[in-house]
Amino acid sequence: MSVSKSRSRRSFARASVFCAVAAVAALTSGAALAAGEVSPALKFAMQRDLGIFPGQIAQYLQTEKLAREQAASIEREFGGNFAGSWIERKDDGSFRVVAATAGARKSSTLGGVEVRNVRHSLKRLQQSMDLLDAGAHARVKGVSKPLAGVQTWYVDVRSNTVVVKVDEGATDAGIDFVALSGADSGAVRIESAPGQLQTTANIIGGIEYSINNTNLCSVGFSVTRGATKGFVTAGHCGTVNSIARIGGAQVGTFAGRVFPGNDRAWVSLTSAQTLLPRVVNGSSYVTVRGSAEAAVGAAVCRSGRTTGYRCGTITAKNVTANYAEGTVRGLTNANACMGRGDSGGSWITSAGQAQGVMSGGNVQSNGNNCGLPASQRTSLFERLGPILSQYGLALVTG
Template identity: 25%
Template sequence: MRELLRSAVAAGACALLAGALAPATAFADPTVTIEGYSTDVRAEAVSALVAERGLGTASAEALLRTQEAATSALDAALAQLGDSAAGGYLDESGAPVVNVVNESAATSVEGVTTRLVTRTTAELESARDELEALPQVSHTAIAVDPVTNQVVVTVGEAVIGAAGTAGLLAAAERMGDTVRIEHVAGGFEPAIYGGEAITGGGSRCSAGFNVNSGGQDYIVDAGHCTAAVSQWNVGPSVDASFPGDDYGLIRNDTGSAPGAVSLYDGSVQEIASASDAHVGQSICKSGSTTGLTCGTVEATNVTVNYPQGAVHELVQTSASAGSGDSGGALFAGSVGLGITSGMGEDSSFFQPLTEALGAYGVRLN
């Protein structure tokens, strides 16, 4: 049992009743390689792009090849434009697009497509802040959508009849087309799974990323996991930030902590760096319940109102997640992006990895 535990952690995952999972479905030619992508991650990411966007295999592979350069160009343009930009995203083809609020800004940057929009970042954030200042309503989420240049309020059906719902919806409607209201089935819950025992508790999570500081190895994980369980099979929880944020730290006492993420089929994805996610980015997630799943970033800087409290600045994706996936890794090829926080009916939510690394002063292994 000790050797099984070490093996799972070495692959970047808690060996907590992981279970057998089928390999990723491969639509792509297995002889084709994409720098930074393991074979299984490339195959699953291509499959998701084909299914979600209707791309051909060759187009999906081309998108993955250029995605890291596209996100770098997007970051550079947003930094250059400052307040003249109103967010940015990767379009369906993977090309970087930056929203601008004046014509002069539209012609001042290279390497990205600029799009003139009517609402500034300040205006969108003001509307968002006004909605977040209202009494918290569980099973709702608030985000800024750069594609439509709107604030989006997502309401799960679990919220029907809850106190404060009518006030939230009325305030959103008063803001006109600055705010869009969307209704989804179910609600939003942290992706922790109760009832299957681990050392020191009755909950199961997934490990995120192996990191180190001062010669000691740690695992950055979901804060709602480390807040709930003091001792894991791999070592003790040493910190938790939840709600508000959703990151935590586990001391890794196994003696094995390479910089890789388990894909739950016997293979791993090497992780070489960390970055922030962008809307439209093709991503994958690894977790001990659903294994390797891929999709697209739907929103960033999302506030999710879980029953336990609000968590801010999350990344929302279309990759599927299930109970027990909490803490699992979100990544794009060899770039780490986030830590699994929770799930809704058709979306999953992730704590940004860069924030957690900065909070703890740790480095990826």
């Protein structure tokens, strides 16, 4: 099978630079910017991340403008032989626009754009890409093996191939994937990439997560345990080693849990997740400042995936609740309304002091107690302090 295997660090680094240049191009698209209009912060970032020094910015911006203005006309010029266009950095640090054609045309320039001859048209590469997509869809649905080891695939106009990226040591998985898809192996290049592909999530109090793809609960607060990231939540949401997902993607597992007796847990997250010292408040956020415990009668608000951000006052402490699963002691009661799915969510004061995680309440047939007068609501939360102490956790604050 003529699938080439490339592990060249040089080509990987060059591709990374070109991707970063494209990102900057997106920032400058629309009205063309003069070098003097680029903010100092962006100039600094371009120099730091791309190696584009201040004296080279004007030439880059001119090149970016040329690429944008010529894109449509180049595609029309080459027709079905069009094989893509891109911005490329030359050895002297300056930039140029390159367009590729699979037609019988001598390399030349076209409106200031360098023309190169290649083997495959963009249409042909896309056909292989479509076959890979279709093959992946079938395999995920269970027609064949899962795509273990395969990270991404895409049309790379610079190399005139479809690149399939795999985990290190998983080249055979990539070859198998291409072969089963029916894609043109001569148009595919397999590359290994360090690490494993995974999604990232912003961990914010009050957002939804699922447990083992079934139950829904809410994030309490971002925490750390040494170098390990995590969040606290209610113990009844999951058992130890239960898988937590946000947006359908696995983000971590339950590392510790007590229920009944108490209703506390913490979820250990993968390093890719981003911990934020925030609690969702509608379309905005409340910053978590600390965890000083508020007094009876103090105003307190809670955030959860079902009923959103609701406020009330603390009415009692050291409450014992008689749940069907068993009694839970040491809870705090407040009269902010709650609903199913809010479990594990954040309780916080107006001053940003984290109080605890949602445990339960007197839920009505509609799934919440928001229709009851405040005086009749039971909304119970597990205090944050004992959770942090039991598991050796540190609250993430801002």
